[in-house]
Amino acid sequence: MTDSDNTVALYDRLTGLANRTLLEERIAHEIDLAKRHTTSLALIHIDPFPFSEINSALGFAVGDALLVQFAERLKSVVRKVDTPARLTGDEFALLLPEAEHEGVLNVCHKLSRWFEEPFDIGGESLFLGLNMGISIFPMHCASASDLMRGAMVAANEAKKRKETTFIFQGSMARQAGENLKLFGELRRAIRKGTLNLNYQPQVNIESGKLVGLEVLSRWQEMHISPGRFIPVAEATGLIRDLTRWMLEKSLAQAAEWKAAGHIFPLSMNVSVRDLLSPNLISDIERWVDAYELEGYPLVIEVTESSVMEHARLAIKALGRLRQRGFGISIDDFGTGYSSLAYLKDLPASELKIDQSFVTGLAGQPGNQKLVKAVVALAHEFGMKVVAEGVERVEELELLHQFGCDIAQGYYICEPLAGDELLGWHQTTVSD
Ligand code: C2E
Ligand code: CA
Ligand code: CA
Numbered sequence: 001m002t003d004s005d006n007t008v009a010l011y012d013r014l015t016g017l018a019n020r021t022l023l024e025e026r027i028a029h030e031i032d033l034a035k036r037h038t039t040s041l042a043l044i045h046i047d048p049f050p051f052s053e054i055n056s057a058l059g060f061a062v063g064d065a066l067l068v069q070f071a072e073r074l075k076s077v078v079r080k081v082d083t084p085a086r087l088t089g090d091e092f093a094l095l096l097p098e099a100e101h102e103g104v105l106n107v108c109h110k111l112s113r114w115f116e117e118p119f120d121i122g123g124e125s126l127f128l129g130l131n132m133g134i135s136i137f138p139m140h141c142a143s144a145s146d147l148m149r150g151a152m153v154a155a156n157e158a159k160k161r162k163e164t165t166f167i168f169q170g171s172m173a174r175q176a177g178e179n180l181k182l183f184g185e186l187r188r189a190i191r192k193g194t195l196n197l198n199y200q201p202q203v204n205i206e207s208g209k210l211v212g213l214e215v216l217s218r219w220q221e222m223h224i225s226p227g228r229f230i231p232v233a234e235a236t237g238l239i240r241d242l243t244r245w246m247l248e249k250s251l252a253q254a255a256e257w258k259a260a261g262h263i264f265p266l267s268m269n270v271s272v273r274d275l276l277s278p279n280l281i282s283d284i285e286r287w288v289d290a291y292e293l294e295g296y297p298l299v300i301e302v303t304e305s306s307v308m309e310h311a312r313l314a315i316k317a318l319g320r321l322r323q324r325g326f327g328i329s330i331d332d333f334g335t336g337y338s339s340l341a342y343l344k345d346l347p348a349s350e351l352k353i354d355q356s357f358v359t360g361l362a363g364q365p366g367n368q369k370l371v372k373a374v375v376a377l378a379h380e381f382g383m384k385v386v387a388e389g390v391e392r393v394e395e396l397e398l399l400h401q402f403g404c405d406i407a408q409g410y411y412i413c414e415p416l417a418g419d420e421l422l423g424w425h426q427t428t429v430s431d
Helices: 003-010 020-037 051-058 060-077 101-114 144-160 170-192 226-236 239-259 280-290 304-309 311-323 365-380 393-401 418-429
Strands: 041-049 083-088 091-096 119-121 124-126 129-137 165-167 196-204 210-218 266-269 298-303 327-333 350-353 384-388 406-408
Touching (some): 020 041, 020 091, 020 144, 041 101, 041 144, 051 311, 091 101, 144 226, 170 226, 196 418, 239 266, 239 280, 239 418, 266 327, 311 327, 350 365
Parallel strands (some): 129 165, 210 266, 266 298, 298 327
Antiparallel strands (some): 083 091, 196 210
16 A cells, blocks of 8 residues: 555545544554553544534535634644544544543633634634533543544533533443434334324414414324434434424325315424425425415424524524415524524514423412513514413413413313314314
8 A cells, every 4th residue: 555545544535634544543552552551541522513504505615615624723722642533524533642531621621612713714704513522541431432432422412412512421322322222213113104293282362262283293103202202313313304204294184174174374393404404495395285285374393492503594594484484483482592682683473482481380470570571572573472381271361461372281282183183173162
């Protein structure tokens, strides 16, 4: 093998950083040294975000230019003895020989400060956030491959917790194994179409009339809640298939109801990956055409925290949906730390107050003030307010008193299967 073959085989072509092979060799070497000198070493797995979204929104040329600048910045902050590496498209790692707990945390802190500055790509400022996972030899892992896996699992945990840095814990290896199993089963369930949908009524508080249905995915066959499988779908990219399945199935159901003379507006949850995908609108419009649902009222629900994670890109995507006539609902409002500056730019038609502020409202004066303030704010911006998690009549009465527009919750109706809904509608709402 010539020298140049060697260089290509050990270094990433685009960024010039060490590749996975070279990193693994270096880790193995450093582990040998650490064993001999009873020292420790650390690996930081670095996931910059929202890289894939930038790629799909702005194109691969911009993505590549950003990767190169990212690598340059990484090189400029580390010591000579450290090895920065590119593992895959948007995953990086940093090997720190002779590093201990505190030293590694300091490096992470330094990195996150350095990456607060925007990147300049062709005159446009792009911001990247970091999720970093740390694993340390010999505390957490005994081999090069364990160290790499541990750091990656820790970085995923950081992402899930919306924290910048997370240190590997033994229990995470088990959790990662369970998620992998769930991923395989969920993929099969989506392909075979064995998930189900439920629809939860939303009523106008003043009139008591049905004004919408929230579409909620169910995995009845496995008795696994969406609170468990949706995060796995989001973390693995399966959410795109799940969302497509959910959209088509709920639009098919809407067509059946329409044929029976009912127009029930649908609110559909999408995750931020779907929102930033260029195909979302065309997918929905294809099924709207196929099921002859032109003009059918549809609302896209997206959580406040996911909008804020990618504020500028997400706001643009929401604007495009709004232009096409979709309603936009900001879900779990109050838990996602939006700044008021963003609120004024949000092309939303409604705010959905998180159930943690609604359930038990009667005994919580602080939450009552909060709900009143959100109602005033939303109305000021021309948005409606939906309260979710309404479980008692006292809550509904207070919401009415505070001027909240729409209510959803077990007190009104739990999520129902499609074929149960007409029965509920006939007995409850129309009289
Ligand atoms: P979410 O969007 O906030 O949905 C409302 C959740 O509150 C649902 O839980 C619903 O069953 C539950 N709920 C309704 N009324 C009450 C009540 O009065 N009290 C209480 N305590 N809870 C109530 P579910 O169905 O378990 O869904 C959990 C989350 O999973 C959803 O939260 C949503 O974020 C996600 N999800 C569900 N289906 C989908 C989907 O198809 N796509 C995506 N992206 N996310 C989904
Ligand atoms: Ca929702
Ligand atoms: Ca919610």
